[in-house]
Amino acid sequence: MGRRDRPVAEDKRHKRAARSGVEIGPAVWLGAALLVLFLALPLVALVWRAATEASGPASGAGEVLNQALLLSLATSVLSLAIILALGTPLAYLLARRRFRGARLVETLVDLPIVLPPAVAGLALLMAFGRRGLFGRWLDDAGIALVFTTSAVVLAQLFVATPFYVRAARGGFARIDSDLEDAAASLGASPFQLFWRVTLPLARPILGAGAVLAWARALGEFGATILFAGNVPGVTQTMPLAIYGQYNAGDLRGALLLSLVLLVVALLTLLAVRLLGGRAADLTT
Amino acid sequence: MTIFAAKSLRAAFTAIGDDLQAAHPELDLTFNFAGSPTLVTQLDQGASADMVALANTEQMAAAVAAGVISGEPEIFVRNELTIVLSSDADPEILTPADLAQDEVTLVLAQPDVPAGRYAREALCAMDRDSPTYGDDYFARVTENIVSEEEDVRAVLTKVQLGEADAGIVYVSDVAGEEGDEIGVIPIPDAVNVVATYPIGLVVGGDEALATAFIAYVLSAEGQATLVEYGFSPVSAGLATPAAG
Numbered sequence: 391m392g393r394r395d396r397p398v399a400e401d402k403r404h405k406r407a408a409r410s411g412v413e414i415g416p417a418v419w420l421g422a423a424l425l426v427l428f429l430a431l432p433l434v435a436l437v438w439r440a441a442t443e444a445s446g447p448a449s450g451a452g453e454v455l456n457q458a459l460l461l462s463l464a465t466s467v468l469s470l471a472i473i474l475a476l477g478t479p480l481a482y483l484l485a486r487r488r489f490r491g492a493r494l495v496e497t498l499v500d501l502p503i504v505l506p507p508a509v510a511g512l513a514l515l516m517a518f519g520r521r522g523l524f525g526r527w528l529d530d531a532g533i534a535l536v537f538t539t540s541a542v543v544l545a546q547l548f549v550a551t552p553f554y555v556r557a558a559r560g561g562f563a564r565i566d567s568d569l570e571d572a573a574a575s576l577g578a579s580p581f582q583l584f585w586r587v588t589l590p591l592a593r594p595i596l597g598a599g600a601v602l603a604w605a606r607a608l609g610e611f612g613a614t615i616l617f618a619g620n621v622p623g624v625t626q627t628m629p630l631a632i633y634g635q636y637n638a639g640d641l642r643g644a645l646l647l648s649l650v651l652l653v654v655a656l657l658t659l660l661a662v663r664l665l666g667g668r669a670a671d672l673t674t
Numbered sequence: 675m676t677i678f679a680a681k682s683l684r685a686a687f688t689a690i691g692d693d694l695q696a697a698h699p700e701l702d703l704t705f706n707f708a709g710s711p712t713l714v715t716q717l718d719q720g721a722s723a724d725m726v727a728l729a730n731t732e733q734m735a736a737a738v739a740a741g742v743i744s745g746e747p748e749i750f751v752r753n754e755l756t757i758v759l760s761s762d763a764d765p766e767i768l769t770p771a772d773l774a775q776d777e778v779t780l781v782l783a784q785p786d787v788p789a790g791r792y793a794r795e796a797l798c799a800m801d802r803d804s805p806t807y808g809d810d811y812f813a814r815v816t817e818n819i820v821s822e823e824e825d826v827r828a829v830l831t832k833v834q835l836g837e838a839d840a841g842i843v844y845v846s847d848v849a850g851e852e853g854d855e856i857g858v859i860p861i862p863d864a865v866n867v868v869a870t871y872p873i874g875l876v877v878g879g880d881e882a883l884a885t886a887f888i889a890y891v892l893s894a895e896g897q898a899t900l901v902e903y904g905f906s907p908v909s910a911g912l913a914t915p916a917a918g
Contacts, residue, residue: 638784
């Protein structure tokens with residue numbers, strides 16, 4: 391875009407706005423306070439209840455929790471690796487090239503964010519299930535996807551991809567093309583250009599997008615339970631285990647896992663803020 | 675009146691509800707069908723209902739322990755297990771013993787869901803009969819489990835969709851469902867499980883209405899409806915001699 395950041399001037403403008411003379415009445419404060427309270431209360435209650443819950447789970451539950459933890463970590467990291475490998479080229483293309491169908495591709499990439507996870511799960515099942523559009527060929531070849539750990543990764547891929555690609559697209563688009571032109575004129579090959587100039591410049595936003603995508607993959611539930619199933623150690627990720635343990639009457643186990651995910655969520659937000667700085671707008 | 679009932683009772687209770695509604699138009703019946711452990715958890719967490727019908731006595735005991743049941747629960751119907759097969763099951767499954775074959779994909783309900791627990795009991799019984807079912811039957815069959823569902827209807831759905839070769843569900847779940855989509859293999863009485871369904875009043879509910887509903891379910895008409903949907907009755911008038 392050619393726009394240069396002017397941090398100092400922007401700050402001054404923010405401060406001026408904050409000190410503007412517009413009257414903010416008590417109704418505004420009250421409305422805001424109610425919403426904040428509503429957002430905070432469940433989280434406080436979760437922590438408080440987890441700390442005080444006395445009834446312990448059956449001895450087998452510890453095993454379930456460990457398996458869920460390991461499975462969630464392994465699958466979400468694998469999903470992230472695939473998203474980075476395939477999503478980076480896609481984001482670059484969307485940011486830098488105008489090609490036919492670009493708008494369609496962008497809509498397709500954005501869709502999983504607004505699509506209800508249950509719909510995503512059902513759609514994956516219809517595509518890759520044993521009688522699915524593509525799945526029937528896999529079935530003939532003896533490959534079963536449903537109920538496997540691979541299905542967990544696929545479900546996570548589907549829902550988490552947009553979080554990275556959208557951020558990365560924005561990050562690439564923001565890079566000052568003058569810098570890239572300068573590097574090219576100094577003799578950099580396209581690969582060197584991308585690796586040494588473009589990527590480092592976009593890294594903060596790419597990093598923030600990656601963290602968001604990873605967090606989304608970690609928290610995936612609806613698509614996973616429909617498409618991948620719910621077997622401890624194979625497809626029961628942490629969100630599924632929380633749901634399962636709660637339904638089985640093991641509130642303490644469910645609370646413990648929830649706490650872990652809550653801490654992960656907080657760390658995620660922290661990481662996004664630190665990595666991306668002001669430029670990492672969560673609504674990209 | 676709000677009635678919590680195990681998923682396997684859905685069709686039968688809905689019919690009973692329709693019958694009662696027709697006879698007493700002023701009645702307003704709301705059903706909540708879910709896996710038994712889910713219902714108990716919901717009640718424990720404060721959901722309001724007038725009565726609850728579960729699929730095994732262990733879950734009812736859990737409900738009693740949670741303090742949500744008033745009075746004594748009673749058994750109101752029985753059920754038995756059967757094996758369902760998808761229409762393109764591969765390899766071919768012709769007898770219960772075939773469930774132990776290597777490539778079979780099997781779906782059961784979760785272990786704490788009554789249908790899942792009963793299924794495992796039946797598999798254990800078959801395991802004890804090595805001559806008929808082979809060695810390590812239980813181990814080999816459980817190796818084939820690809821998914822554990824929250825309630826027994828989800829098991830049936832997975833098999834109907836062809837996502838699994840076989841599942842173990844109640845006889846009542848396949849009554850009327852047989853067709854091109856699924857096949858059924860009966861489980862011999864010697865190893866089958868008799869599922870006993872308890873029904874009880876929920877603390878804080880409308881006792882008079884709930885008691886009347888329970889009375890209807892235990893009456894000749896109620897039991898007849900349940901039998902229509904594949905269950906086995908308990909009432910003195912229609913009792914079948916205890917099987918298995």
